[in-house]
Amino acid sequence: QRVTQPEKLLSVFKGAPVELKCNYSYSGSPELFWYVQYSRQRLQLLLRHISRESIKGFTADLNKGETSFHLKKPFAQEEDSAMYYCALSGYAGNNRKLIWGLGTSLAVNP
Amino acid sequence: DTGVSQNPRHKITKRGQNVTFRCDPISEHNRLYWYRQTLGQGPEFLTYFQNEAQLEKSRLLSDRFSAERPKGSFSTLEIQRTEQGDSAMYLCASNSQGGMNEQFFGPGTRLTVL
Numbered sequence: 464q465r466v467t468q469p470e471k472l473l474s475v476f477k478g479a480p481v482e483l484k485c486n487y488s489y490s491g492s493p494e495l496f497w498y499v500q501y502s503r504q505r506l507q508l509l510l511r512h513i514s515r516e517s518i519k520g521f522t523a524d525l526n527k528g529e530t531s532f533h534l535k536k537p538f539a540q541e542e543d544s545a546m547y548y549c550a551l552s553g554y555a556g557n558n559r560k561l562i563w564g565l566g567t568s569l570a571v572n573p
Numbered sequence: 574d575t576g577v578s579q580n581p582r583h584k585i586t587k588r589g590q591n592v593t594f595r596c597d598p599i600s601e602h603n604r605l606y607w608y609r610q611t612l613g614q615g616p617e618f619l620t621y622f623q624n625e626a627q628l629e630k631s632r633l634l635s636d637r638f639s640a641e642r643p644k645g646s647f648s649t650l651e652i653q654r655t656e657q658g659d660s661a662m663y664l665c666a667s668n669s670q671g672g673m674n675e676q677f678f679g680p681g682t683r684l685t686v687l
Binding site: 471494496504505506507508511548552558559560561563564565566568 | 606613614615616617618621628629664666674675676677678679680681
């Protein structure tokens with residue numbers, strides 16, 4: 464099982480669209496999340512795929528064919544600058560655990 | 574604050590000393606996780622408890638690391654004979670068996686080993 468975030472750093476201008484990529488490999492039915500960590504704050508859940516919700520203008524769709532769960536926002540804001548982690552909840556052995564990507568640092572420039 | 578809490582928030586120690594961190598999970602959560610995070614990296618799983626039982630330990634966890642959750646509520650993580658490479662942020666998270674599988678994180682304890 465693996466979660467891959469190919470971009471370590473993504474820099475965009477305010478108002479531009481943003482897409483943070485996440486690909487996974489998992490043999491069963493995964494449950495996917497996006498977590499966000501703002502500067503000097505704790506890790507917090509941003510989105511879960513089963514809720515199909517939009518939080519702070521962000522959406523993410525699970526594409527099982529492409530094994531992807533990319534995070535998108537049509538118009539980035541400066542306050543979106545943060546570290547974003549994609550995580551997969553799945554079974555490793557007998558235990559369900561979160562498998563983490565290495566994170567993408569999003570910088571939204573004025 | 575009813576979230577996950579961790580103490581201390583910062584710890585500076587000299588190489589070779591022992592340190593102990595505490596995590597208080599959300600009260601109704603029976604699962605508790607410890608992670609380590611270094612700068613620019615994602616959380617690295619260390620160990621997890623369901624109630625008082627330690628169900629899994631990472632192979633990356635050396636014998637110098639030990640964790641307990643004696644009453645199924647708070648947990649402690651002890652590092653013996655600290656090394657400079659132990660310097661990191663130690664994160665605690667909790668959730669409930671049978672509930673949503675997302676984990677709720679504490680603010681972390683930042684350890685600096687001099």
